Amino acid sequence: MAAAKTKNKIKRSVGDQIVQVLIYIFVGVFAVSTVLPFLYVVAGSFATEKELTQRAFFIIPHEWSLNAFRYIINDGAIFRGLKNSAFVTIVGTFVNMAFTTTFAYPLSRKYLKGRNFFMNMVIITMLFSGGMIPGYLLISGLGMLDSFASLILPGAISVFNMVIVKNFFQEIPTELEEAAKIDGCSDIGIFFKIILPLSKPVIASISLFYAVGHWNDYFNAMLYIRDPNKEVVQIALRRIVLLAGGANPDGSPIDFGEFGAPPEKAVKMAATVVSTVPILVVYPFVQKYFTKGVMVGAVKG
């Protein structure tokens, strides 16, 4: 805070103070704009359909209603989606971390024979890729269509995340490793007993990155999953948002059958709330880690 103190010593001009106030206002407005839409959606999910049609924007509903949540519970699709996404996210993140950390550790050891060759193998995949169609044909050729494996294995290592982990491993003092070797510990033992326990911040932040990626994934599920029982939450959400508009994707009206037309706007909002809550619950706990994780990644390696 030395900078703040010296700042106060020097008398500021009026113009300078106006600029300072404008900066505060600009940052404040931008920060508020990032949360206002969510506040409206949360309020709207508890509001009546009538209020949603009458008032364009509100943070607190005049009249509270749980109809939208009743509708999505009855419908069941969003909960099936939540369950499937929870599975893909948990298993997927575990697979990601297993592949990423084991691959990053040998590459972080400068004395590894053939390290340059392996690093070049990684860099080539960053520069060039086969593209969507060969990837799709591979998944279908391996018989992985309509399986959760298709959402987990093809992205098991993100090169970007792997490099962050590798850089973190490189920062760990080599004396620890040498001492363990003298005590007769193998490379694999060092990895599990020394390196991993010392890497909690990077493991936490990279796990978060992977988990958010799995939870938010829409495109891969759209490519690879056809079975409605394996629908993930983002697909279910997209379908509800489109269908609650009262039209099929092709524009024809939907026959709602015995339930009648749903409270469409509130339902969209309730579905959005239910599928976002898991991320927003985890967010405060990992926030302190991910800034660290990104900063480590900023160190070039």
Next chain:
Amino acid sequence: MAKNAQPVVAGNRKSLWKQVYQQKGLYLLLLPGLIYLIVFKYIPMLGVVIAFQNFSPFLGFTGSPWVGFDQFKLFFTGNDFWMLMRNTLGISLLNLIFYFPAPIILALFLNEIRCSWYKRLAQTLVYIPHFISFVIVASLSYTLFNVNDGIIHEILLAITGKNIDILSKPQYFWGLIVGQSIWKESGYGTIVFLAALSGVDVQLYEAAKVDGAGRWRLMWHVTLPAIKSTIVIMLIMRVGSLLNTGYEQIFLMRNSLNVSKAEVIDTYVYTRGISGGQYSYSTAVGLFKSIVGMVMVLSADRLAKKMGESGLY
């Protein structure tokens, strides 16, 4: 065990095979990742051969007839090529001009804020949209912009007196996409710049102030040079992905009304390849994109090195 110890002592030369054998544990750890890279990255790279075939899933890679560069000719001479290039480059260049500087400006502003709780609260809020899926961003956009009761639509109606249909008029599509990107990612993008800024020596600021530098001169001569190399690295990556417009975002905002400005290479490959079953043609389109992307990253990297920056590779 002495045989497990690494040759830390200089001059302790052993045969290559012996050194490799000593590191067998490391190679074992490397193995799952290597298998992953080969199966899911390198085999699809070989799969691009179907761009030179008339691939049919029933005949397979070996049985499908070879057609040379016919698929590429079809693409380059067809009507879609210029439409795709216009949309893809249009969105990318708008992103480069407006979205790329946004996190830098926001980071510079956050850096000027001395009130620490205000700064921390602002940071916590602006990071949030990064963790929200594009499905939700698309849904929020429909809620806010739709012509029936979207609040932003009503505000625009009150100000301009015109009925502005942002969601389905093609002329607004590029702006909508860039605006979404700025809203979603510029907060999170500040992290890397703020990290670079926190490393600036306070004495530099004090010395500059003693020399009579005002706010703008401090920003120009002290703050910006401190984050210059970070900016260059981010710029290389952005230039390299100029043809990458992101599947999900555009796919989710695209509809039958705005498709003339919304079809980009990525969505086109999906529509033609996966939905249309034209595997060879869409692979050729994808391969064109990959090659142009690779050339651009390498050139940007070379250029950065010439300018005295460290570059990426």
